[in-house]
Amino acid sequence: MQTVHVRITGRVQGVGYRAWTVEHARKMGVKGWVRNRRDGSVEAIFQGEEKYVFKLLGLCEDGPLLARVSNVLVDDVKAETAYEGFLPLDTL
Numbered sequence: 001m002q003t004v005h006v007r008i009t010g011r012v013q014g015v016g017y018r019a020w021t022v023e024h025a026r027k028m029g030v031k032g033w034v035r036n037r038r039d040g041s042v043e044a045i046f047q048g049e050e051k052y053v054f055k056l057l058g059l060c061e062d063g064p065l066l067a068r069v070s071n072v073l074v075d076d077v078k079a080e081t082a083y084e085g086f087l088p089l090d091t092l
Contacts, residue, residue, distance in 0.1 A: 002050040003032075003079035008042040008060055010070035017042050018088045020064040021056075028052040031083035036091040043092070047083050 008017070013036050021034040021044060030052050032045035046053045063069050 001047065001079065002053040003045065003047040003077050004053060004057070005075045005077050006044045006046060006057065006060065007037075007073040008044075008063070008069060008071070009040070009073075011066075011068040012042045012063060013040055015066035016064045017067055020067075021060070022086055022088050024056055024059055025086040028056055030056050031086055033083070033087045033089050035089035038091060045077070045083070047079060 018034050018036060021042070024030075025032065025034075025046065028048070030046050030048040032047045034042060034044040037043050046056055057072065057074060060072050061069055
């Protein structure tokens with residue numbers, strides 16, 4: 001089980017990035033959440049089989065069609081929670 005904290009920067013808000021992330025994460029069985037940040041970035045927690053977490057991270061480098069990703073910052077985290085699904089959260 002792999003758990004990572006992700007911060008995506010660039011033109012990633014107002015382009016459907018959260019919904020796109022939810023769709024792809026659910027298809028791969030990755031658990032966690034995604035939300036917009038007031039600084040214009042998108043933040044997420046991905047938890048699941050390592051190969052699917054890394055596949056999703058790779059997809060995040062491009063994002064949805066209208067996104068222009070500048071950077072995907074990834075930090076491994078110690079999972080204190082076992083997530084049950086993948087949810088969009090409110091902006092923080």
